[in-house]
Amino acid sequence: MTRCVLFLSAALLALPLASRAQTIAATPTPASQSQLDRIESKLDAILRRLDQLQRPPPGGVQSHPVSSGASSASPVSGEPPAPPxxxxxxxxxxxxxxxxxxxxxxxxxxxxxxxxxxxxxxxxxxxxxxxxxxxxxxxxxxxxxxxxxxxxxxxxxxxxxxxxxxxxxxxxxxxxxxxxxxxxxxxxxxxxxxxxxxxxxxxxxxxxxxxxxxxxxxxxxxxxxxxxxxxxxxxxxxxxxxxxxxxxxxxxxxxxxxxx
CATH class of the missing domain: 3.90.182.10 (Toxin - Anthrax Protective Antigen;domain 1)
Structure with missing residues (x-):
């Protein structure tokens, strides 16, 4: 669901850029062709970024178990060590x-x-x-x-x-x-x-x-x-x-x- 919302946001963001690309394409010139290439490159970068945001990190989120010998807070000097x-x-x-x-x-x-x-x-x-x-x-x-x-x-x-x-x-x-x-x-x-x-x-x-x-x-x-x-x-x-x-x-x- 979150990926769909993000993809829709990217699509809306790309509409003005696409419209501008069509206008430039109507009167193709070397300069307009270069500008169109840059627009397409930006769209590809946005899509790649959205895909990275939705992809979970390798191995998932790791939890850190608390050793039975560790203290939550020590008035002496922070947390005391809890070695094996x-x-x-x-x-x-x-x-x-x-x-x-x-x-x-x-x-x-x-x-x-x-x-x-x-x-x-x-x-x-x-x-x-x-x-x-x-x-x-x-x-x-x-x-x-x-x-x-x-x-x-x-x-x-x-x-x-x-x-x-x-x-x-x-x-x-x-x-x-x-x-x-x-x-x-x-x-x-x-x-x-x-x-x-x-x-x-x-x-x-x-x-x-x-x-x-x-x-x-x-x-x-x-x-x-x-x-x-x-x-x-x-x-x-x-x-x-x-x-x-x-x-x-x-x-x-x-x-x-x-x-x-």
Whole structure:
């Protein structure tokens, strides 16, 4: 039906041109013959154009299915990537880096690393990283890299549970720092000074948050503490989903990593 309408429109458009062609043909001259040829060429071009408009594109219109891991809109940084789940494995990667020397440099992530491991939850001994298979005797900061799996829409909280053990009679207090980024955007940072308690053990929790849609989000967390001699420090990454009441330790189902 649409083709017929378009063809009729082309025919009406061509009537004045055809009438003019007949008038020119009544008194044929070399100039009028050339003009008639141009008119016929224009008519052919119009018909070819109408035929192209009515012809469907090769293969028809293609739909773009939405992956179950994609998000419709992310307040963090547009839509989070939704790569094939098969390319990912449980747990995040922890890169152990030498601990900053003082509290003023805790936010600076050192360029060098001393090793790493796959992290699926549990405490990380920042003052004895050898418990994680890293051959390094000094204190470290932990850079956690991977993908956070958001299963529902709402506000998520990411934190660290810090536990400090003071040797008897040792009173220098460590400072600890937490920074997180999702899809390259900072979720801010937190720091605290963990004072010596009445006993020998102390703890602190640092928390950051973000509004997310379901999907996979590239995650980077930096946790570091100053480490005076005689102090043992562990850090455990925590997570709270919108439907959960409390912060809890992360698991390999919450964090994913990609092996290059």
């Amino acid at each position: 789940p098969a390319a990912y494995k449980p747990g995040a990667l922890v890169v152990a880096r030498p601990a900053p020397k003082d509290a003023n440099s805790l936010a600076e992530v050192p360029a060098d690393d001393v090793g790493g491991f796959v992290y699926a939850g549990g405490p990380i001994a920042l003052t004895d990283i050898r418990t994680r298979g890293v051959r390094y005797a000094g204190p470290v900061g932990a850079e956690i890299q991977g993908w956070l799996r958001a299963r529902e829409a709402g506000r998520y909280q990411i934190g660290t549970d810090l536990e400090v053990h003071f040797k008897t009679g040792f009173y220098f207090a460590p400072s600890c720092f937490l920074q997180a980024r999702l899809e390259g955007r900072s979720l801010d940072q937190r720091s605290t000074l963990i004072s010596h308690p009445a006993g020998n053990d102390a703890n602190a929790t640092l928390v950051l948050g973000a509004e997310l849609q379901p999907g996979l989000y590239r995650l980077r967390v930096w946790i570091a503490c100053t480490a005076p001699q005689g102090v043992a420090i562990t850090s455990e990454l925590l997570l709270k989903a919108p439907s959960e009441l409390n912060l809890r330790p992360v698991t390999g189902n919450d964090l994913l990593h990609r092996e290059e």
